[in-house]
Amino acid sequence: MSERVDIMTPAFRADPYTPYAAMRREAPVCQVDPGGMWAVSRYADVATVLRSPERFSSQGFRAAWQPAWVGHNPLASSILAMDGPDHARLRGLVSRAFGAPAIARIEQRARDLCERLAGRLDGEVDFIAAAAAPLPAFVISELLGLDHALEPHFKRWMDDLLSVTPEPASAEHAARVRATIAELDRYMADVIAARRRSPSDDLVSELARAGELLGDREIIDLLVSILGGGLETTTHFLGSSMLLLAERPAELERLRASPQLIPRFIEEMMRYDGPTQSVPRLTTSDVALAGVTIPAGSLVLALVGSANRDEVRFTDPDRFDLHRGQPSLTFGHGAHFCLGAALARMEAKVALEVLVPRIGEVTRAPGEIPYNRTLTVRGPVSLPLRFRPA
Numbered sequence: 001m002s003e004r005v006d007i008m009t010p011a012f013r014a015d016p017y018t019p020y021a022a023m024r025r026e027a028p029v030c031q032v033d034p035g036g037m038w039a040v041s042r043y044a045d046v047a048t049v050l051r052s053p054e055r056f057s058s059q060g061f062r063a064a065w066q067p068a069w070v071g072h073n074p075l076a077s078s079i080l081a082m083d084g085p086d087h088a089r090l091r092g093l094v095s096r097a098f099g100a101p102a103i104a105r106i107e108q109r110a111r112d113l114c115e116r117l118a119g120r121l122d123g124e125v126d127f128i129a130a131a132a133a134p135l136p137a138f139v140i141s142e143l144l145g146l147d148h149a150l151e152p153h154f155k156r157w158m159d160d161l162l163s164v165t166p167e168p169a170s171a172e173h174a175a176r177v178r179a180t181i182a183e184l185d186r187y188m189a190d191v192i193a194a195r196r197r198s199p200s201d202d203l204v205s206e207l208a209r210a211g212e213l214l215g216d217r218e219i220i221d222l223l224v225s226i227l228g229g230g231l232e233t234t235t236h237f238l239g240s241s242m243l244l245l246a247e248r249p250a251e252l253e254r255l256r257a258s259p260q261l262i263p264r265f266i267e268e269m270m271r272y273d274g275p276t277q278s279v280p281r282l283t284t285s286d287v288a289l290a291g292v293t294i295p296a297g298s299l300v301l302a303l304v305g306s307a308n309r310d311e312v313r314f315t316d317p318d319r320f321d322l323h324r325g326q327p328s329l330t331f332g333h334g335a336h337f338c339l340g341a342a343l344a345r346m347e348a349k350v351a352l353e354v355l356v357p358r359i360g361e362v363t364r365a366p367g368e369i370p371y372n373r374t375l376t377v378r379g380p381v382s383l384p385l386r387f388r389p390a
């Protein structure tokens with residue numbers, strides 16, 4: 001590969017898997033645009049990056065999401081961006097909130113919501129707006145104990161926070177991102193103050209109670225990272241899943257006939273076209289990987305989306321195969337393994353269990369599918385589909 005690949009072009013966003021294959025073959029550790037970040041594309045090397053925090057620090061999130069023009073970005077200072085004992089302490093405090101009781105508490109309400117959303121899938125519908133975005137927003141509100149009336153704002157907030165790139169797209173983009181961060185800070189600070197006055201059984205109250213261990217700044221950053229971690233990812237997952245079912249009626253038929261295959265569908269979908277494309281890290285020293293030396297202080301993208309299609313790891317990796325039974329790296333690997341993985345799997349299972357039997361037929365409506373433009377996650381921004389109810 002003679003030229004640097006630009007991982008943000010619409011063509012790359014629409015199909016990253018073809019250029020990934022060339023990168024794995026010809027330049028498994030190389031620099032990419034924008035900005036000359038380093039990209040690691042083979043499964044074994046991606047796994048090495050993710051399980052070696054002493055060489056590949058999670059401060060990579062800070063480098064990716066907090067260039068000077070942004071100022072303080074809660075996502076860039078959160079649990080995602082921490083290493084070592086600080087990270088372990090915070091993870092210990094927050095992980096209980098993601099356990100089986102919390103998931104069980106939310107599941108029935110998520111199922112009720114899906115029943116209501118299923119009624120919208122009739123005729124030509126943007127599946128993202130109709131179902132893929134509302135479900136994760138509802139689940140996060142339940143988890144954190146936020147006002148459901150705010151859910152329409154979640155997407156705008158996260159679109160702005162995740163749109164950060166080394167240089168702003170325009171002066172207007174820079175101003176919008178900074179205004180959104182200020183708005184989020186104000187809103188979360190108000191919620192924390194309210195829960196301190198009258199606690200409830202939600203995550204914000206639990207974190208506010210741990211007040212002597214956590215300051216407001218730390219809680220705000222954490223809440224925003226949970227919002228960021230849980231919203232876009234799950235929305236993209238649901239969108240990409242429905243797109244695959246629209247393009248492959250045989251898979252829809254198979255799930256309708258055998259709903260017990262839904263968990264397998266979810267795992268293979270996470271691998272085949274999962275929402276996580278790259279996980280950023282920062283090198284703490286010069287590091288040699290696949291025969292290339294990455295200088296100290298470099299921003300490295302562990303290309304999980306490419307690792308999941310690595311032919312050395314997965315036989316016939318471009319084939320969607322429900323019976324593969326090999327885990328992917330979509331929820332990460334090592335100390336930062338996704339805290340919300342069980343919650344996300346529950347959401348996906350509930351959505352497919354409710355929606356699949358209600359869909360008689362789903363096909364693509366004409367037109368290109370626009371993909372989002374962020375470093376970390378990928379999925380359709382809108383997804384016009386035609387539904388015929390069963």
Ligand code: HEM
Nearest residue numbers: 079080229230233234237276330331332336338339340344
């Ligand atoms: C399909 C859905 C999801 C995917 C693909 C996904 C993926 C990931 C990945 C790859 C990481 C590791 C990042 C790293 O190593 O730096 C991560 C971490 C995290 N995820 Fe998820 N996630 C999903 C859903 C969720 C949900 C629903 C929540 C919460 C509501 C959530 C909350 C978090 C948090 C808090 C972390 C940080 C853990 C840590 O730094 O120790 N995620 N996720």
